[in-house]
Amino acid sequence: MNTREVTIGSVKMGAHHPIVPQTMLNTHTADIEATLSQAVRVADAGAQLIRITVPTLKDVECLSVIHERFRALGYRQPLVADVHFSSEIAIAAAKVVEKVRINPGNFHPRHEMARERFAQFLEVCKAHGTAIRIGLNHGSLGSYILDKYGATPQAMALAAMEWIEMCDQAQFYQVVVSLKASNTVIMIEAYRALSRLMQEEGLVFPLHLGVTEAGNGDTGRIKSCVAIATLLEEGIGNTVRVSLTEDPVNEVPVARYLAERYGMADQVGHDGHARPDRASLSEHEATILDAACTWGPKLLNREIDDFPCPDTSLKEEILQACRRKFFKPEYIACPGCGRTLYNLEKTFNTVKERTGHFRNVVIAVMGCIVNGPGEMADADYGYVGEGRGLVTLYKGKSPVLRHIPEDEAVDKLVELIQSDRAE
């Protein structure tokens, strides 16, 4: 898809430029040393764009120091502030880093006020040459959109178009858009719908692709790859993030694999795909990514129902990622960020061990109470960190057990699922 060119500091995105692999840090931004050190590690691994959470105005000051020190170390990768809810923080961050990711609908509960604040934010971005990402997620659509259209892929695309049109009215064109979901079918349909709408309106901006809360291990890698590969094969997508509940450094080789497989026209092999550099992948990782990208798009597009694969576990992972057959619970786990106040990766692995025997259930493990409940979309059960060693358990969208000490929370979650199954 021929998009506009967007300049994000030293990175050009869209138009004829290669796909940009990116990641997001999971440190507390106020911990400047830890954040800087992780930024260096992901940059050395090949991340070309680095996102950092900015929950408070105080964190903007830390971001400014991190930015300055990162540049002093000789790194040119643009930094992206990830801001939720507050236009005040978004405006402050826009004066400090090269790009700000926001969901404008969350700037204010009243839609007209959210529009007003978004317009103010755009003026600041324009004045400072800051790019933006309009990042809408399936699980966190504003009530204005839900009431009007429901939680459908088309609704996500229409919601994004409203903000895109506002950018056009403000003559602001440094815009990237994302419409992530943890359900691969919804994610693909949302991006396709948005691509169609952008082309109809003649406002074609670069797209950031990602599957939210994909989890970790083989499952997370495969879930991300089947969906992202499907869109990249259609020419949709200009930057990718493979969101994993792991050390962010692990995301980078997978994102690079996708960027190189679909973005390097000079290395095209006999099957029409580029030959990605495998140097940073383990043999196992290269095998699962190859299989996910080869068979995932065909399964998601319903061109095939089955495929030859001697590794049963890999085959089941791919079929489930494409939502064609379900063999184990579906897990939704956020990657964690500076808002996470517990050991998310360890807890997620424990939850998987203790609940792997349940069938036909969607279980979410989320890092924070601020965004977790909204982002866990259509999970049947949710484990959400409150902070201070406490957890809230959700059933659907409702909190059913609050303030549970962390060391009891997994047991309570298993009991909750079991008691519902016994009814």
Ligand code: SF4
């Ligand atoms: S849900 Fe997870 S990734 Fe999202 S803001 Fe909270 S801790 Fe960060």
